[in-house]
Amino acid sequence: MSASPAASPAPTARLEAVGLTRSFGGVTALSDATVRFHPGKVNAVIGPNGSGKTTLFNCITGMIKPDAGRVTYRGHDITGQAPHRIARAGIGRSFQLCRVFPRMTVLDNLLVAVCPRGLEAQLASSRGRDDIDRARGWLARMGIDHLETTEARNLSWGQQKLLELAGVLMADPETILLDEPAGGVNPALIGRIGTLVRELNAEGKTFVIVEHNMDMVMTICDHIVVFDRGRPIAEGPPAVIRSDPSVLEAYLGA
Amino acid sequence: MPSGSEPRRSAPALRPILRLAAIAVGAALILSFPAIAGNPYMVTVGIGILNYAVLATAWNFVGGFTGYISLGHGALSGLGAYATALLVTVAGLPSFAALLVAAALVAALAIPIGAAALRVRGASFVIVSIALVLILVLVFQSWESLTGGSRGLVVPRPFPALHRAEHHRVFFFLFAGLLALALAAWWLIDRSRFGLGLKAIREDEDKSEALGIPTFTYKLVVFVVSAALTALGGGLYALWFGDLDPVFQFSVLNGSTVVLMALLGGVRHLFGPMLGALVVGAGLEYAKLEYGDTPLHLVATGLVLGVVVMVMPDGVIPALSSLVRRLFGPREASIREVTAAELLEGRRRAPPPPPEPAPPRDDAAEVSR
Amino acid sequence: MVSGALVFQSLVLGVLLGGLYALLAAGLTLYFGVMRVVMIAHSAFLILAAYLAWYFHRETGLDPLLSLPITVPLFFACGVAIQRLLLARLRPATRTMMSVLLTFSIALVIEGALGTVFTGTQRRLQLPYSGASLELFGARVAVVKLAAFAMAAAAMLALYLVMTRTRFGHALRATIQHPEAAQLVGIQTARVAGYGFGLGLATAAIGGTALALDSTIYPSLHWRWIGPLMAIIVVGGLGSVVGTAIAAMVLGMAMSLLQIPLGTTWAQTVFYLALFATLAVRPQGFFGGRLAKRF
Numbered sequence: 001m002s003a004s005p006a007a008s009p010a011p012t013a014r015l016e017a018v019g020l021t022r023s024f025g026g027v028t029a030l031s032d033a034t035v036r037f038h039p040g041k042v043n044a045v046i047g048p049n050g051s052g053k054t055t056l057f058n059c060i061t062g063m064i065k066p067d068a069g070r071v072t073y074r075g076h077d078i079t080g081q082a083p084h085r086i087a088r089a090g091i092g093r094s095f096q097l098c099r100v101f102p103r104m105t106v107l108d109n110l111l112v113a114v115c116p117r118g119l120e121a122q123l124a125s126s127r128g129r130d131d132i133d134r135a136r137g138w139l140a141r142m143g144i145d146h147l148e149t150t151e152a153r154n155l156s157w158g159q160q161k162l163l164e165l166a167g168v169l170m171a172d173p174e175t176i177l178l179d180e181p182a183g184g185v186n187p188a189l190i191g192r193i194g195t196l197v198r199e200l201n202a203e204g205k206t207f208v209i210v211e212h213n214m215d216m217v218m219t220i221c222d223h224i225v226v227f228d229r230g231r232p233i234a235e236g237p238p239a240v241i242r243s244d245p246s247v248l249e250a251y252l253g254a
Numbered sequence: 255m256p257s258g259s260e261p262r263r264s265a266p267a268l269r270p271i272l273r274l275a276a277i278a279v280g281a282a283l284i285l286s287f288p289a290i291a292g293n294p295y296m297v298t299v300g301i302g303i304l305n306y307a308v309l310a311t312a313w314n315f316v317g318g319f320t321g322y323i324s325l326g327h328g329a330l331s332g333l334g335a336y337a338t339a340l341l342v343t344v345a346g347l348p349s350f351a352a353l354l355v356a357a358a359l360v361a362a363l364a365i366p367i368g369a370a371a372l373r374v375r376g377a378s379f380v381i382v383s384i385a386l387v388l389i390l391v392l393v394f395q396s397w398e399s400l401t402g403g404s405r406g407l408v409v410p411r412p413f414p415a416l417h418r419a420e421h422h423r424v425f426f427f428l429f430a431g432l433l434a435l436a437l438a439a440w441w442l443i444d445r446s447r448f449g450l451g452l453k454a455i456r457e458d459e460d461k462s463e464a465l466g467i468p469t470f471t472y473k474l475v476v477f478v479v480s481a482a483l484t485a486l487g488g489g490l491y492a493l494w495f496g497d498l499d500p501v502f503q504f505s506v507l508n509g510s511t512v513v514l515m516a517l518l519g520g521v522r523h524l525f526g527p528m529l530g531a532l533v534v535g536a537g538l539e540y541a542k543l544e545y546g547d548t549p550l551h552l553v554a555t556g557l558v559l560g561v562v563v564m565v566m567p568d569g570v571i572p573a574l575s576s577l578v579r580r581l582f583g584p585r586e587a588s589i590r591e592v593t594a595a596e597l598l599e600g601r602r603r604a605p606p607p608p609p610e611p612a613p614p615r616d617d618a619a620e621v622s623r
Numbered sequence: 624m625v626s627g628a629l630v631f632q633s634l635v636l637g638v639l640l641g642g643l644y645a646l647l648a649a650g651l652t653l654y655f656g657v658m659r660v661v662m663i664a665h666s667a668f669l670i671l672a673a674y675l676a677w678y679f680h681r682e683t684g685l686d687p688l689l690s691l692p693i694t695v696p697l698f699f700a701c702g703v704a705i706q707r708l709l710l711a712r713l714r715p716a717t718r719t720m721m722s723v724l725l726t727f728s729i730a731l732v733i734e735g736a737l738g739t740v741f742t743g744t745q746r747r748l749q750l751p752y753s754g755a756s757l758e759l760f761g762a763r764v765a766v767v768k769l770a771a772f773a774m775a776a777a778a779m780l781a782l783y784l785v786m787t788r789t790r791f792g793h794a795l796r797a798t799i800q801h802p803e804a805a806q807l808v809g810i811q812t813a814r815v816a817g818y819g820f821g822l823g824l825a826t827a828a829i830g831g832t833a834l835a836l837d838s839t840i841y842p843s844l845h846w847r848w849i850g851p852l853m854a855i856i857v858v859g860g861l862g863s864v865v866g867t868a869i870a871a872m873v874l875g876m877a878m879s880l881l882q883i884p885l886g887t888t889w890a891q892t893v894f895y896l897a898l899f900a901t902l903a904v905r906p907q908g909f910f911g912g913r914l915a916k917r918f
Contacts, residue, residue, distance in 0.1 A: 061464060087466035095464075101457035102716075112454040115466045116447045123442065126450040171466055323720040325727070370899060374906050376719040377661040377861070381853045382902060384663075388850035389895040396888045506846065510727055517724070549738025549842065556731030563725045564712065 012074050013039040013090070013174045013206050020059055020069035021230075022052075029055040030066065031230035038223045039175075042197060042207040046217055046241075047227030048251055053210045054096055056227070057177050061093050062086045073175070088115055092173030096180050096210075098164050102153035106144065106163055109152055110135035113170035138166040141196075158189045165193070175206040182213040194220045218242065226250065280525075281434075288426050294419040297426055303535035304429035305491055310515040310527030311436040312483035315476050317513065318440075318521035319449060321456030322372070322473070326383030327484050328509030329390050333360050334485025335492035335503050336394065336401060339409040349412030349493050357485040364481035365474065372473045375459065387506050394500035407498040425494040432490060433528070436483050441524055443476070452476055507552075511538075514559045520569025529571070534558070628761065633879045635762040639772040641875025645868040646775035647830040647848070648855040649782060650823035656799035656862030657819035660710055660722040665827055666845035666852060667730035668698065672831020673840045674737055677746050687748060687832055688774070694828040702824030703817040705729070710820075711813065730845060738842040745841045753836075771833040778829045779868060785822070786864065795819050799862055851891065854898035860911020869910040 015037045022030040030052045037043045045053050058064045060071050062083040071079045078086055087093075101109050114131050116122045139145035142162040147155065152163060161181065168176060178197075182190045194216050197207055211217050217224065218238045226234040226241060228250040234241060241247055284304075288297050313327045337356035341347045347355065371382045394401050401407055413421060443449040454462035455469050463469045492498055502508070511534065519530025537558075541551045566573040647669060654662040675694050676687035713721045755766040786792035794815045797805040802812050838844075851874075859870030874897055881890040901908060 063460065063464070082468070082470075083460070083463040084466050084468045087464055093464050095461070099458055099461040101454055101461070104453065104457060108450065108453075111447075112450055112462065112467070113465045114447060122448040123446045125445050126447045127445070167465065321717070321720070323723060325723065370903055374902055377655065377659065377723070378857065378902060378906060380661055380720065380723045381857060382898070385850055385853065385895050385898050388846070389892060392888060392891060392895075507731070510724075510731075513724065549735040549743070552731045552735030552738065554735075556728040556735060558728075559731070560709075560725055560728035563721050563728065564709065567714070567717070567721060 014072075014074060015039070015060070015091070015175055015206070015208065016072045017056065017060060018070045018072070020056065020066045020071070022055055022059060022064065022066045028230050030059065030069075032069070033227075033231040034069075035225055035232055035235075037175075037206070037208055037225075039206050040201075040204070041222040042201050042209065042220055044217045044221040044224045045208060045210045045227055046212070046214075046224060050229075051227040051250075052230040053227055054179060057093065057179055057208075057210065060086075060177065061091060087171065087173070090174040091177065092168040092171055092175070093177040094164050094168050094179055094181065096183065098157070098160050098183075100152040100155075100160050100163050100167070103151055105149050105151055106139065106155070107132070107135055107148045109163055109167050110138060110170045113167050115171060135166075135170060138170055142166045143192075158185050161185055161189075161193070165196075169200070173205070175208070176200075178207065178209045178211075180210055180212065182211060182216050190216055284430055285427070288423050294422050297419070297422040299535075299539050301422060301426050301429055301494065302539070303531055304426065304433055305487060306512065306515055306535045307528040307531035308429065308433050308436055308487040308490075309484060309512045310519070310531045311433065311440060312480050312487060313512050314516045314521055314527045315440060315443070315480035315483070317516055318526075319443065319452035319456065319476055320473055322375070322379055323513065324383040325380055325506060325509055325513060326371075326386040327480070327512060328503075328505050329383075329387040330360060330364065330481045330484040331488030331491070331509075332387075332390060332394070332500070332503035332505075333363065334488030335498055336407070337485070338489035338492045339407050339498055340400070342409060343407070349410075353486065353489040353493060356489045357482050360485035361478050361482040364478045368474045368477040368481070372470065372477060384506060387504050387509060391500055391504040394504060401498075401500065409492050409496050409498065411496055412493050421494075425490070428490060429494075432483075432486055437524060437528070439479065439483065443479075444524065448472065448475075507555075510559070511555060514555065514562065517567070518558075518562050518570055520571035522568070523571050526569055526571055530569070533570070629883060630880070631760075632762040633883055634876060635759060635764060636768070637876030637879030638872065639764065639768045640879055641872035642772045642775045642779075643830070643833060644851070644855060644875045645871035646778050646826060646833065648852045648859070648867045648871055649779065649864050650826040650830070651852050652856040652859065652862060652864055652867040653819055653823040653826075655856065656864075657795070657816050657823075658706070658710060658722070659719050660726070661719065661853075662726045662823070663723060663849060664726040664729040664733065665823070666848040667733040668701075668824055668827040669831040669834060669848060670840060670842070670845045671733055671737065672698065672828045673835035673838065673844075674741060674746070676832040676835040677748050677840065678741075680748055680750070686750065687835060691829060691832060694832065695825050698824040698828035699821040702821035705824075706817045706820035707813075711816070734842045734845065741842070743842060745839045747839045748835050750836070765837065767836040771836050774829060774833040778826060782822070782826065782864065791815070791818065795822070851894040854894035856908075858897050858901045858908055858910070860908025863908070863911030866908055866911030870908070 017033060017035045020030045020033045021028075029050075033052065033056065035045075035056070045056065047053055055064070059066045059069075059079075062078070062081050062085070065080040069079070070077055073086075073089060073091060076089075078089065101112065104112070108126075111126050111131055114126075116124070136145055136148070139148060142165065144155075144159055144162050144166070147159065152160065155163060165178075165181070181193050181197075185193070190213065197209070198220050201207055209217070209221065221238060224235060224238060224241045225232050226244075226247050233250060234244050234247050236244075287300050291297050291300065309327065309331055313324065316322055316324055316327075334356055337359050338349075338352045341352035341356055342349055345352070367386065371379060371386070374382065398405075411421065413424065416424065443452070451462065451467045451472055454465070454467060455472060459469055488503070515530035515534045516527040517530065518534060519528065520526030537554075538551065541554055545551060562569075647666075651662060651665045654660050654665070672694055676690050679685070679690035679693075680687045709725060710718070710722055713725070750767070752766045752770075756763050757766060757769065758764075759769075784792075786796060794805065794810045795818070797808070797810055798812045798815045798819065805815075806812050834840075855870045855874055856867050858874065859866035859868070874894060877893050877897075878890050881893055
């Protein structure tokens with residue numbers, strides 16, 4: 001599952017949702033939504049609150065089962081599979097309300113993401129040299145390596161966001177779903193996260209980002225999908241979306 | 255702000271040696287206890303405590319690693335006891351073969367039980383665990399033909415030639431050996447990737463699943479290991495004590511006393527449950543001597559459990575060690591004082607990025623958060 | 624062959640039993656809905672109330688129902704105290720698990736106290752109408768069972784009215800459904816949670832007194848009840864009083880009918896079987912509707 005950083009973007013890391021429908025009680029979160037993300041690119045999903053973006057993520061990653069429709073990845077149907085299977089298939093994901101393991105140290109937070117296979121690997125020490133070096137590498141890249149022994153609950157919000165991102169990357173996914181990475185974060189850090197996303201994209205990772213911060217979206221994304229009321233209403237590169245009247249209408253509700 | 259998990263200032267190379275020395279001393283003390291004890295009664299008290307220590311450590315595989323509090327482990331030890339007893343009396347197996355087969359049977363049974371119970375979390379899991387014990391009391395009390403019902407089931411001693419004192423001595427060492435096995439298994443899992451995954455489940459189960467941890471399988475495996483060790487404890491008790499009674503064997507109270515021991519000692523530590531067993535076990539023995547078998551010991555158990563839950567839910571060890579650190583440790587200011595040098599060093603390692611030029615705000619303004 | 628009259632008799636008894644169970648379990652599901660707390664001490668409080676009713680009758684000679692004006696407010700205050708002083712102080716992250724241990728310890732203290740004060744001797748209320756029975760559509764029904772059912776029905780009705788017609792009831796339901804949203808509309812959820820707990824224990828006071836009318840009581844009796852009651856609230860749907868009531872009726876009738884072929888002891892297993900079946904098939908319960916939580 002490890003993609004070497006020097007490889008060209010995998011053209012087969014194709015993530016698609018076809019005809020997804022999901023309701024919660026009386027509320028329809030996704031309504032026959034079909035999205036085909038561009039592999040090897042930075043994709044964005046934008047839209048007003050309640051338009052189904054996080055539900056889309058939840059359906060893709062297996063946290064909830066759609067009432068109808070399919071999710072396929074690399075040509076395989078992954079609809080409704082257990083989240084850990086989907087994670088091991090190469091799709092990583094961060095959460096809207098940043099989730100880290102609060103009473104574990106920063107280093108341990110990353111070491112958890114090592115996906116051991118086989119009995120021997122499971123019983124091996126969690127503090128193997130290779131794993132620790134790799135974890136430290138990611139921490140250094142995020143700029144939080146000096147916090148290695150701090151418990152995650154003692155980090156600031158911004159530091160936790162970076163930690164969560166580092167953890168997702170530690171699992172070495174091909175495709176990364178980020179749910180509001182800029183949420184509640186100061187502008188300098190937003191810039192840093194944006195730069196990081198573009199760097200990782202250049203190294204071969206596909207991104208799908210749910211975001212409200214339009215500056216960030218327009219700056220770093222190659223392909224934008226606009227959601228409204230449970231389905232996409234427009235998609236295209238930033239320049240096209242920026243001037244699309246239906247998008248403005250969805251946001252302004254005119 | 256960094257927490258107490260910072261590396262200590264003391265010489266790091268010394269700590270593993272000190273720890274090994276402490277373990278060696280502890281083991282020596284335990285093994286020499288029957289010789290020191292003086293009379294067989296004290297040895298039986300020691301066996302009782304070792305039995306509790308085994309059960310508490312075995313419980314702690316589930317409680318300590320995954321955070322799932324099971325009040326139903328009494329069911330598993332009871333099943334181990336009765337399975338061992340019935341395999342000896344009905345199937346005619348030699349005692350220790352019966353013990354091992356019984357443990358294997360309970361472990362096998364733990365697979366469907368765990369599969370059902372672990373599908374739910376939190377409160378529902380506790381409810382299921384309690385229900386398990388309660389239904390087993392019901393079944394074993396009613397099924398008189400098999401289990402002797404309320405009259406009890408007598409288990410023949412494995413070493414009929416030994417007289418009482420020797421019998422207790424031998425079993426003391428057997429229990430000590432079982433405890434060592436349980437501790438070794440716990441230690442192995444604690445340091446492993448499997449164990450780290452379990453601890454992640456304890457912190458945030460959905461998040462760990464999103465990171466690729468097969469949470470259900472992990473929980474089930476550790477539950478089966480816990481069940482096997484618990485059953486061994488129950489079975490060994492049956493061989494030692496010789497007489498089984500369903501109300502005592504399948505007792506929510508007993509199961510919860512074991513939980514209290516693990517909590518008191520500290521569920522995140524290898525020796526926590528063992529220490530808890532020592533403290534609570536000794537306390538129970540003392541209370542029995544002082545107050546006889548009155549309901550007051552229920553009041554005492556309840557109060558201690560309540561205090562532990564409210565005041566030191568992490569157990570005595572962390573509470574004590576933070577107390578010790580506060581009294582004897584290096585003086586730490588309440589606000590971590592960062593020297594100018596440290597600040598500079600921190601800045602040099604993670605320089606703040608240059609601020610982005612502020613883009614026109616109009617199209618971003620109407621986007622509601 | 625089993626006679627139709629016997630089946631009918633069992634059905635009638637099952638209804639009466641179910642009604643009583645509904646009251647006994649209602650408080651339990653309320654605690655869960657309000658605070659995600661499994662209040663294991665609830666059945667211990669039931670037995671405590673039963674002892675108080677017996678003691679009241681023994682000391683004053685009056686009908687135990689007359690003790691309710693004392694015990695109901697007392698238990699209400701106790702419930703508020705437990706919630707505000709103990710449960711609210713638990714760390715939110717581990718509250719559900721720790722509350723189990725905490726309420727379990729309360730149950731132990733109650734059982735120990737009852738054993739110390741009243742000793743382990745089994746007690747039974749001897750009332751003038753204890754042995755009487757009525758003809759009800761051809762079935763013989765003990766008066767005490769009818770009285771217990773009447774108390775349970777009245778209490779459930781009162782509970783229903785409080786929860787649906789009073790402002791407090793609305794606040795309570797809002798807090799159960801969505802504490803954050805309730806706070807946002809100005810509901811003092813902390814205070815409401817306390818009163819919700821008090822309400823739960825108040826039902827225990829009534830339920831325990833009803834229980835005393837027709838049961839032999841002893842300090843460890845609560846263990847016999849906590850299993851079936853927990854099964855009822857899971858089958859009904861944790862947090863939903865209506866769901867609990869329906870589940871109680873269904874399981875009460877099932878148990879009563881199963882007593883014919885299986886006898887009392889084995890008939891009790893129906894609760895546990897229903898519990899395991901619910902958790903396997905539909906963990907959020909069968910009758911709770913949207914109010915029912917999963918855990």
